Amino acid sequence: MIAITIQQGRLFDPANQLDVITDLHINHGRIIAIGEAPADFTASKVIDAKDMLVIPGLIDLSTRLGEPGLEHFTTIARETKAAVAGGITSLCAMPDTDPVNDTFAVTELIQRRARQAETAYVLPVGALTKGLKGEALSEMVAMHREGCVAFSQANQPVVNTQTLFNAFDYAATHKLLVMMRPIDAYLGKDGVAHRGAISSALGLPDIPSAAETLALARLLLLAEETGVRLHLSQISTARAVEMIHDAQARGLPVTADVAIHNLHLTEFDVADFASFMHVQPPLRSQRDRDALRAGVKAGVISAICSDHTPLMHDDKLLPFPESVPGISGLESLLPLLLALVREHILTLEQAIKAVTHQPASLLGINRGSLQVGAPADIAIVDLETDWLFNRRQLMSAGDNTPFHKWPFTGKVHTTLFQGRVVHQPKLA
Amino acid sequence: MFGYPGLSSPSLQLNEAGKLKHLLTLEGLKPHHIQDILDRADGFINTDTRQIHKQPLLKGKTIVNLFFEASTRTRTTFEIAEKSLGADVINLNVATSATKKGESLLDTIYNLEAMQADMFVVRHAKSGAAHFFAHHVAPHVHVLNAGDGRHAHPTQALLDAYTIRHFKGADFSQLRVAIVGDILHSRVARSQIQVLNLLETEEIRLVGPKTLLPHDASAMGAHCFTDIEAGLKDVDVVITLRMQNERMSSARLPSEQEYFETYGITEERLKLAMPDAIVMHPGPINRGVEIASTVADGPQSVILDQVTFGIAVRMSVMAGIMQT
Missing domain, CATH: 3.40.50.1370 (Aspartate/ornithine carbamoyltransferase)
Known part of the structure; x- marks a missing residue:
């Protein structure tokens, strides 16, 4: 373990209301001091962070890392490298792997691969039901013991309401977090675009907003009835923001996240049939996007994720409706967040806390802050660099991004994971 | 009118001079494009006798009717129009199941291009398919949308x-x-x-x-x-x-x-x-x-007039596109 000093950066940590230009000292993988170094401390490495932003490593609530199932295409080692290139040091790995992460053996495999890679903290999310089929409960307690931080159905709804009720009841018994994406099992099932002006004009099979709000109402009512701790993943509609706000106002301990691309793009972006714009939930109306932004500002939505889905070429090399939905998003999450800050849509604090201490606290993990004693997961960000995002330069195996050639200002300079430098700028 | 930013970017089907090089959709076209096509169609038919005037404007050109979705009527009128213009015509009814993967869908196109096809007349069950083909064909190859999903015809x-x-x-x-x-x-x-x-x-x-x-x-x-x-x-x-x-x-x-x-x-x-x-x-x-x-x-x-006029209009569209 090397002792590191990050010198004269702007330390920005919403969890501790810290915004100060000073030094930060790291030893044995942890933050040991801010400001003055301890008397007995000698840094073996000094990182000059002058004019840079020093923030907690980002926490991404929804990612897909290829393992198990897609090893021929990508691996946890490769995707975690992509994560830290984007300043992300903790990632929730969705259970829709092959095989599904529905037993502790799969959880253990994911953990082992992540430990071998030693690049970022991978937090497995277990399947709520076996095979994500919505029929039998998975062994949540055993999987939790093995390291699953939460349980989810990924993109698969539970059709049988009694089963869903039981799953929530069981998770509540063991105080387990449940992360659910609100999707109706039938409404909009064959849809590929938001039900609106563009789907009407282009003749794309549509997904009404009610496909989300119907499912959301069902989830909220069952959470209230069972007392399960519910987190709502990747909401996309204005009405869902209202419904979650109302539930929170009544005291229900429900939280929500949004995918960063739903804060930037709208249905109009699919107008060229660009398959890179094909995502689930779909890009919705401008009104929805604005309501999602307002939901983040108001704290109704407490986390922003990449919903990283690396895909193979063939998956997108198809007419829009036949292409596989998803964006390779790890490396665009922070640049897109900083763009929202530059456009005065979010404050820096609102943006950073939605990817650091808020997701950490809803997961119940000791990460996402620059607290002395916390693991030294840190992103150092150069806020001034202008650059063009380029899908051919991504670390991820998936180059499926709609943000190719988008101009960004602000780039990750160095990322530390548990006190080690895991990403640094290439030598010129 | 739509007028949405970016909606079916006209650049995909128009060349630098603003002329049609593909016909994928009517969205984004100007009234003069429509008038040109309709006026030129007049030259291919005697509307009193319903007689089609054959003109070998596309002699030496190869047109492939690439139908991923079954069709008899539309394909036939295209074929009559193509032959009336003197083009060499190839009909391919491609079972969709054989082209489930993107690469093989594109491979179909690339292979046909290698066989010196000058134009694809494409019908496909998915909206946006014609745009997809137009994005991927060689610069000298034209794409004519003969119906894509619910999108355009x-x-x-x-x-x-x-x-x-x-x-x-x-x-x-x-x-x-x-x-x-x-x-x-x-x-x-x-x-x-x-x-x-x-x-x-x-x-x-x-x-x-x-x-x-x-x-x-x-x-x-x-x-x-x-x-x-x-x-x-x-x-x-x-x-x-x-x-x-x-x-x-x-x-x-x-x-x-x-x-x-x-x-x-x-x-x-x-x-x-x-x-x-x-x-x-x-x-x-x-x-x-x-x-x-x-x-x-x-x-x-x-209804039957539509069928006959359809030959003249399709001749007009193809003659227009192939002459850019």
Whole structure:
């Protein structure tokens, strides 16, 4: 373990209301001091962070890392490298792997691969039901013991309401977090675009907003009835923001996240049939996007994720409706967040806390802050660099991004994971 | 009109000079593009005798009719048009199952290009497929959309416009047009609405039950009517659309009989339209489902004229595109 000093950066940590230009000292993988170094401390490495932003490593609530199932295409080692290139040091790995992460053996495999890679903290999310089929409960307690931080159905709804009720009841018994994406099992099932002006004009099979709000109402009512701790993943509609706000106002301990691309793009972006714009939930109306932004500002939505889905070429090399939905998003999450800050849509604090201490606290993990004693997961960000995002330069195996050639200002300079430098700028 | 930023970027189907190099959709075109096509079509047909004038403008060119979705009628009229222009014609009916993977779909295209194809006339079951092909063909190869999913069927809409112009005159600004039936799933209707808007048609009505109407008709430049009587009142043109059996199995309609009862074009309902209204249908017709036989075969029907005019219009489109 090397002792590191990050010198004269702007330390920005919403969890501790810290915004100060000073030094930060790291030893044995942890933050040991801010400001003055301890008397007995000698840094073996000094990182000059002058004019840079020093923030907690980002926490991404929804990612897909290829393992198990897609090893021929990508691996946890490769995707975690992509994560830290984007300043992300903790990632929730969705259970829709092959095989599904529905037993502790799969959880253990994911953990082992992540430990071998030693690049970022991978937090497995277990399947709520076996095979994500919505029929039998998975062994949540055993999987939790093995390291699953939460349980989810990924993109698969539970059709049988009694089963869903039981799953929530069981998770509540063991105080387990449940992360659910609100999707109706039938409404909009064959849809590929938001039900609106563009789907009407282009003749794309549509997904009404009610496909989300119907499912959301069902989830909220069952959470209230069972007392399960519910987190709502990747909401996309204005009405869902209202419904979650109302539930929170009544005291229900429900939280929500949004995918960063739903804060930037709208249905109009699919107008060229660009398959890179094909995502689930779909890009919705401008009104929805604005309501999602307002939901983040108001704290109704407490986390922003990449919903990283690396895909193979063939998956997108198809007419829009036949292409596989998803964006390779790890490396665009922070640049897109900083763009929202530059456009005065979010404050820096609102943006950073939605990817650091808020997701950490809803997961119940000791990460996402620059607290002395916390693991030294840190992103150092150069806020001034202008650059063009380029899908051919991504670390991820998936180059499926709609943000190719988008101009960004602000780039990750160095990322530390548990006190080690895991990403640094290439030598010129 | 749409006018959305980025919607079907015209650059994909227009060259630097603003001329059509592909025809994927009518969205984004200018009225002069439409007028050019319709005017040129006049040269390919004697509208009195319905005689097609063969002209070997595309002699030495190879056109591939690439149909990923079964079609007899459309493919045949394309073939007649292509042969009337002197082109060499290859018909390929590609089973969709054989091209499930993107690479092999593209491989089909690349292989045909290697065989010196100059133009693909493409029909595919998915919206946006023609755009997909246009993105991937070699620069000298042209793509003509012969119907993609629910998105567009531009040559059908152009031949409909030609038919209306023939019977109602070139000024569309006083015309009321009702499109009756399954608008939601219809690529024909989407393209018809676009061409009618480009020609400044006074009113475009979409008539049908809510289960078969688009969610946002105003974005398309049309108005919805669920009341068939109100929808047909005083219109100059009635366009009926084919009703697919699938709409029954997908629970959008209870039965063909009930559809005919509620929205079928009968002689009695046709009396609500202007006395000189014409009745059109893109074919093939389901008698007794969307239209009564007495109307389809009646004096106001121009359905068979559409078929003949379609040859001239498709000749015009292909001659125009291939000469850019």
